[in-house]
Amino acid sequence: MTRSARTRLMTLSLYAVFLALVVIFVLLADWDAIRRNFFLTEGFTGNWQDMIFVGAKNTILYTIISFIGGFVLAVVLVLMKLAPIAPFRWVATGYIELFRGLPALVVILFMGFGVPIAFGWRPPGGTVGAGLVALMLVAGAYMAETLRAGIEAVPKGQTEAARSLGMNARWTMASIVMPQALRIVVPPLTNELVILLKDTSLLFVIGLAANQKELTTLARDFMSSGPSAGTATSLAFAALLYLAITLPLTRLVAWMESKQKRSR
Known part of the structure; x- marks a missing residue:
């Protein structure tokens, strides 16, 4: 039996299994x-x-x-x-290593409870503001490394060509390097957006008001x-809504990555 025939047989066997x-x-x-447990009709019609x-x-x-907020922080960190x-x-290196090494849940708890208890200060926006600042701190660390790789x-x-034309370092970075780097890192940044969207579900640990609750809460x-x-109908409903938001974004990432490969 030839190698191609064995490959076809293996493929057909996997499909059959x-x-x-x-x-x-x-x-x-x-x-x-x-x-009854995951797709109760009343759960969809009554909660939608x-x-x-x-x-x-x-x-x-x-x-x-x-x-x-995380992107602005990332630009500062990478510079x-x-x-x-x-x-x-x-x-910058210490910050990036610290917040990439900490779970987002720990940072959210720290900003929601640790900082107010220790210093008597809470970020603007109350509880939800503290959670968003925590997500910015974590996202900024990851996006900074993505931007650095792009640069x-x-x-x-x-x-070198820009400097030979008399452009200073700051203007070269702003007008030559950064625009090209952003085009390179758009797919991974979109991926980070998807991860960040799912990480918003962690905000439930700090307690949110009724009109501030996200999907998981x-x-x-x-x-x-x-x-x-x-x-568990409401969880199934939330899962479907998450997929409705994230699947188009992930397909967009795949399309952009394939487009970049073709352009190279």
């Missing part, structure tokens, strides 16, 4: 129990307004605010890390009250 597993699941699954106009809206809003002044590089990917000849509350109480 997958199809058999699907058939077994379809035949053995208790579809009525699945419907709050889930979309409160939960999904707040999730998207928190993601946008955290991403913008410090690439600066010729050693203390700036030390501070270092720009050919050195671009900088709202879904958890509906598990104990409302038309879908006692079932």
Whole structure:
């Protein structure tokens, strides 16, 4: 048997195993129990307004605010890390390593409870403001490394050509290097946006007011009250809404990455 024939046989075998597993699941699954616990009609019809106009809206809003704040912080950090002044590089490197090493949940708890207890100060916006600052701090560290990689990917000849034309270092960075670096890092930054959107679900640990709740907190509350109480329908609803937001973004990332590969 030739190698190509063995490859085709192996592929067909894997498809057959997958199809058999699907058939077994379809035949053995208790579809009525699945419907009652995860897809209760009353849970969708009775909760959809709050889930979309409160939960999904707040999730998207928190993601946008955290991403913008984190990106601004990342630009400052990457400029410090690439600066010729050693203390700036030390501070930026220490910050990035610290917040990339800490779980986002720990940072959220620290900003929500640790800082107010220790210093008697809470960021603007109360509890939700503290959570958003925590997400900015974490996202800024990750995006700074992404931006640094993008800047270092720009050919050195671009900088040398700009300097030979009499442009100073700051103007070269702002008008030559940074625009090219941003085009390179758009896919990974979009990926970071998706991760940040999912990380907003961690805000439930610090407690949010009724009109501030994001999807996960709202879904958890509906598990104990409302038309879908006692079932996981609200969690399934929240999962579908997360997928409706994140899947287009992930497909956008894949399209941009393929476009960049073709352009190279």
